[in-house]
Amino acid sequence: ARRIYLAAYPQGMPTTEHLKLEDIPLPVPAEGQVLLRVIYLSLDPYMRGRMSPTRSYAAHLHPGDTMVGGTVCEVMESRLEGYAPGDFVLAGAGWQTHALSDGTGLRKLDPAHGPLSAALGVLGMPGFTAYVGLLEHGKPKPGETIVVSAASGAVGQAVGQIGRLLGCRVIGVAGAEDKCRYVTETLGFDAAVNYREDGFPEALAAACPDGVDIYFENVGGPVFEAVLPLMNDFGRIPVCGRIAHYNDSAPPPGPDRLPAAMGLVLTRRLTFRGFLQFDHIERMGDFLREMGGWLAEGKVIYREEIVDGLENTVDAFQGLLTGRNRGKLVIRVGAD
Numbered sequence: 001a002r003r004i005y006l007a008a009y010p011q012g013m014p015t016t017e018h019l020k021l022e023d024i025p026l027p028v029p030a031e032g033q034v035l036l037r038v039i040y041l042s043l044d045p046y047m048r049g050r051m052s053p054t055r056s057y058a059a060h061l062h063p064g065d066t067m068v069g070g071t072v073c074e075v076m077e078s079r080l081e082g083y084a085p086g087d088f089v090l091a092g093a094g095w096q097t098h099a100l101s102d103g104t105g106l107r108k109l110d111p112a113h114g115p116l117s118a119a120l121g122v123l124g125m126p127g128f129t130a131y132v133g134l135l136e137h138g139k140p141k142p143g144e145t146i147v148v149s150a151a152s153g154a155v156g157q158a159v160g161q162i163g164r165l166l167g168c169r170v171i172g173v174a175g176a177e178d179k180c181r182y183v184t185e186t187l188g189f190d191a192a193v194n195y196r197e198d199g200f201p202e203a204l205a206a207a208c209p210d211g212v213d214i215y216f217e218n219v220g221g222p223v224f225e226a227v228l229p230l231m232n233d234f235g236r237i238p239v240c241g242r243i244a245h246y247n248d249s250a251p252p253p254g255p256d257r258l259p260a261a262m263g264l265v266l267t268r269r270l271t272f273r274g275f276l277q278f279d280h281i282e283r284m285g286d287f288l289r290e291m292g293g294w295l296a297e298g299k300v301i302y303r304e305e306i307v308d309g310l311e312n313t314v315d316a317f318q319g320l321l322t323g324r325n326r327g328k329l330v331i332r333v334g335a336d
């Protein structure tokens with residue numbers, strides 16, 4: 001078996017200095033445990049936070065710990081009632097080829113219900129994040145304008161399509177021309193703007209002639225600064241992520257723009273709402289039913305990027321933090 005563990009806390013971009021691959025003995029299940037073989041490993045931006053010792057909403061890892069992560073696995077050996085070899089499960093096995101589980105947090109998956117990898121993306125944590133963030137905190141009404149950043153990614157592509165299904169006008173912000181084309185031409189967003197192009201704030205304003213009612217915040221940085229002045233009175237800003245800052249090791253250069261931002265919060269009566277998807281777990285049943293229906297009807301589609309081999313995980317994770325991924329990023333650890 002093999003695993004990737006945190007060897008040292010990175011400053012800035014994590015590399016193979018901080019995340020090391022090693023061979024380990026195949027684990028042996030005790031009574032009450034199953035041995036899992038990892039098929040798919042989900043790579044998600046939150047993992048960067050686990051590599052940092054600063055306080056966050058979840059405990060950070062310590063040097064030597066196996067990197068955490070959501071996985072789709074096959075049961076190889078079972079000494080746990082209710083599980084048999086050949087069962088497919090959603091599990092938190094982390095960055096490794098094999099793992100033991102006592103059943104805590106496992107959910108059985110039926111391959112007849114569609115591709116197994118979707119349980120890590122559109123039908124999994126990122127899709128659920130889009131669903132609860134937009135519905136519970138964005139509170140969209142038909143005819144409103146939604147801007148979503150990291151628009152072509154795992155969360156963003158679901159946010160925009162759900163917004164369209166609810167009758168909103170949706171504008172995506174993404175970091176590459178092909179990503180902008182994907183969200184407009186394939187996903188049906190009303191417009192998309194590339195934040196890496198000169199004149200981005202003006203282009204975004206032109207794409208939002210009626211202002212912005214909901215900004216689904218995934219990135220922070222210059223994108224946030226360009227959207228904020230476009231917010232309408234009583235606008236809502238679900239704060240889902242701030243990926244532009246995850247590798248920061250020093251505060252950004254001045255001037256201090258916080259007073260001006262707070263001025264807009266007051267005069268436009270904006271609602272910022274930070275949220276974490278796991279606080280809404282009671283909506284999981286609704287989500288699986290509704291998103292499952294949209295997928296079956298072809299009303300929601302999705303793109304994922306599957307990278308082969310655990311040994312390519314660190315490189316792929318760097319790509320997630322720099323915008324190289326095209327859709328939900330998944331590692332194929334073992335044969336499916």
Ligand code: NDP
Nearest residue numbers: 045150153154155174175219240241242243244276277323
């Ligand atoms: P994506 O699939 O969207 O991949 C990350 C994308 O972020 C990249 O492709 C890139 O797209 C964009 N990005 C990277 N660096 C920057 C930067 N410096 N400035 C602007 N954009 C950047 O990831 P997810 O959909 O999985 O996650 C999206 C966001 O949602 C993240 O912030 C994540 O932390 C957050 N999240 C929050 C959850 C919650 O419970 N609150 C749960 C799940 C995710 P581009 O090329 O367009 O820049």
